[in-house]
Amino acid sequence: MVIAPARREVVFAPRLDRLLHEHRTDGFFRLEPDTVGIADPDLMDAVLRARPANAEERPTFKPVLGRQVTRAESASLMQALGADVRAALKRPADRPDLTGAWPAVPHDYLRRFVFGPETRRFRVLVDRRLELTPKLTWSAVAAGAALVRPPREDTPLSVLARQVLAADDFAERRFRMYLYRRVAAPICFTVAALVTSAVWLGAPFDDDVPNEHVINEALRLLPPSWNVLRVRSPEFTEVDARITAGDDVLLLPLLSHRSPELWEAPDEFRPRRWAGLDADRHRGYLPFGHVSERCWGRHLVLPLASRLLDVVRAEGLVPDPRRTTARVELDGLLEPSDVKIVRPRRSGSR
Numbered sequence: 078m079v080i081a082p083a084r085r086e087v088v089f090a091p092r093l094d095r096l097l098h099e100h101r102t103d104g105f106f107r108l109e110p111d112t113v114g115i116a117d118p119d120l121m122d123a124v125l126r127a128r129p130a131n132a133e134e135r136p137t138f139k140p141v142l143g144r145q146v147t148r149a150e151s152a153s154l155m156q157a158l159g160a161d162v163r164a165a166l167k168r169p170a171d172r173p174d175l176t177g178a179w180p181a182v183p184h185d186y187l188r189r190f191v192f193g194p195e196t197r198r199f200r201v202l203v204d205r206r207l208e209l210t211p212k213l214t215w216s217a218v219a220a221g222a223a224l225v226r227p228p229r230e231d232t233p234l235s236v237l238a239r240q241v242l243a244a245d246d247f248a249e250r251r252f253r254m255y256l257y258r259r260v261a262a263p264i265c266f267t268v269a270a271l272v273t274s275a276v277w278l279g280a281p282f283d284d285d286v287p288n289e290h291v292i293n294e295a296l297r298l299l300p301p302s303w304n305v306l307r308v309r310s311p312e313f314t315e316v317d318a319r320i321t322a323g324d325d326v327l328l329l330p331l332l333s334h335r336s337p338e339l340w341e342a343p344d345e346f347r348p349r350r351w352a353g354l355d356a357d358r359h360r361g362y363l364p365f366g367h368v369s370e371r372c373w374g375r376h377l378v379l380p381l382a383s384r385l386l387d388v389v390r391a392e393g394l395v396p397d398p399r400r401t402t403a404r405v406e407l408d409g410l411l412e413p414s415d416v417k418i419v420r421p422r423r424s425g426s427r
């Protein structure tokens with residue numbers, strides 16, 4: 078038996094729930110004495126156009142222990158990551174067993190799929206448990222970097238890992254290992270979050286709805302990057318006088334993605350709506366940030382998410398029908414937590 082997706086509910090952490098209930102139609106509101114919230118699509122657009130994100134606002138390439146990550150270093154890391162993702166996607170499609178606790182199961186699968194049998198010092202850097210404390214991450218990085226002995230020539234390593242091992246000394250190796258974590262982990266965390274949302278919101282999917290539309294709709298209702306922060310800056314007061322010189326600005330795709338002014342049936346999972354909409358241009362739809370500096374990882378995220386959805390569809394995977402609610406915690410990454418995914422017995426099978 079499969080429970081109808083409509084009966085599955087998302088239970089937001091209280092702070093998120095209040096945001097959705099109290100401010101969904103506000104467009105502009107005061108969130109804290111020194112922070113304003115913005116969900117009006119034109120105002121979000123104007124703020125994001127006003128100036129580029131600064132080094133501290135960039136989550137992936139913000140400084141590592143005070144050392145700036147240069148543009149060239151960032152580009153080279155993304156190229157290495159892209160090479161690893163493309164190589165993984167070229168391999169023939171497999172049919173892994175993805176039943177169990179999501180998002181942990183797809184996270185671990187993606188780590189193996191993209192980075193292969195990487196040596197332990199790298200594997201540990203993509204472990205979900207490192208999220209618990211930054212200190213743990215730092216000690217894993219330092220321990221890995223201290224291992225000077227290079228692996229044997231024939232050890233299978235990702236392009237990303239080879240870049241780390243090419244470092245000349247401990248400090249450089251530690252810096253690069255930290256950056257390995259910064260780019261390798263998001264592939265696993267964000268894609269697993271996105272696909273867990275999609276499956277919770279809509280599986281089983283109709284055969285004639287493409288993965289692309291399922292993904293766009295999951296990104297709309299549960300945007301993994303549900304907010305974009307810009308710290309106080311004179312450009313913003315010029316955009317709108319209600320933003321004072323002391324205000325940080327929190328842009329909220331979580332709200333604009335559910336605005337009744339921008340979407341028909343805003344709370345419903347309707348992937349078919351994307352047949353007539355342009356995800357790159359739709360007003361207020363910003364799952365990957367603003368057009369002027371859009372996410373560098375999105376071209377890697379989308380095919381990986383689609384590959385996972387292929388497995389979900391081929392295997393007929395669905396959330397355990399006995400569960401009707403999934404919690405979404407207040408966290409940097411928006412995702413349903415601890416969703417049990419099962420493969421219902423096909424009628425006739427024993």
Ligand code: HEM
Pocket residue numbers: 130134135136137138139259260261263264267268271300301302305306363364365366367370371372373374375377378
């Ligand atoms: C579902 C997956 C993802 C979503 C929803 C997402 C969303 C976003 C958003 C909203 C921004 C704009 C942030 C801002 O303007 O402040 C952004 C920027 C960025 N994203 Fe992603 N992202 C995803 C996955 C990834 C992955 C896997 C990578 C690879 C490492 C990545 C790398 C970046 C980079 C490099 C930037 C530019 C800013 C920076 O340096 O951090 N993203 N992303």
